[in-house]
Amino acid sequence: MTSNGPFPRLLPDSTSDPAAIARNDWSAFSEIDVLRDHWTVKQWAPGRTGYYWYLTFDDADLIEFAAECQQALAIGGFDPVPLDALHITMMGIGSTGAVTEGQIDGLISIAREHLSDVKPFDLTVGPLSGSSGAIRFSVAPWDPLFDLHQLLSTCTGEALRSVASASSAARFRPHLGIAYNNIDRTAIEVIDAVAKLRRAERVNVRVNQVELVVLRREDHTYRWDTLAVLALGG
Template structure:
């Protein structure tokens, strides 16, 4: 494991970054799974746990708030709503753990239904701002819910032994995606939802 923030550029005080997130902190199933995992990892140093209220699936990094106006943010939301008007809520499964040098996360499966959401918010962002946005990590978007971020160098082996490769699977109904203004340093969790798009096809 490595320190995620050792060489990572972050917004300064008063600055922000717009993210599209699927927020799952209000789903008891997701919170219970995260709590189980975080309790198993509690004895280790160098881990920064995701707060329960901000458990999320990062869908797209839209760009800096100083370069995307408030009007544009609302236009992005309206455009995404139009693009997702024919999309129904999606039921996904959490359970399989994967390890990255910067984080420990749980995979979200199946991925194909969620790609419709990702493609829609990316299209909306591009239409309004001219920006493609980007995903963090691999070029191909891999939906996941991060349980803990690494902020120290240490071997992964003991963490894997403590947590394992899989937790009891749980299902979560995804029915919205949210545009969030993340202000300041990532670890502050100073998040301000701008608006959300509801998946509610009749």
């Protein structure tokens, strides 16, 4: 099964229950027939940079968890996400060539004010799952991430009138990637390998800030420069 829409296509039975979210992620991943080369599917022009809203993580337990899974994934054809680049993509804003610095300054100001009313929250990371082009952790609950996504969309739409704030809401599926698939291949071998790594343990992380970053692609890696770190709850 392949799809150009959101992945998983269907929402879980509950967006607050970690078990329901993990079950939905795995059900969708296990039904994939073909894995695609992420770097071919996700086209990125040479030299392109873009503005994104990110959640980033330097939690020691999460880094250890991701490293263990990367090392245990005994199958080729993957580019691991650098351990200092673990993140959840909240939303894209626009290319640096299409968005002015003045618009970004305005966006930061608007978002800082609105985020001061958002309380920090905790996420559970794990178990391991995947998509049609990556290996990734399920994250839960989704409800605070949906709320944060909507707020960032509203702020972005207010600062950049050309951005349709509601356009990406239906496609948002929170996850935390640890490796990108770099070849086209049948999926069953990868699904079986990931299944062996779906351990019961989870890692809890705290979300207390959002970053506005300038993202670039370096060969088979995403890297970024942080423009602003905006605290939740002021």
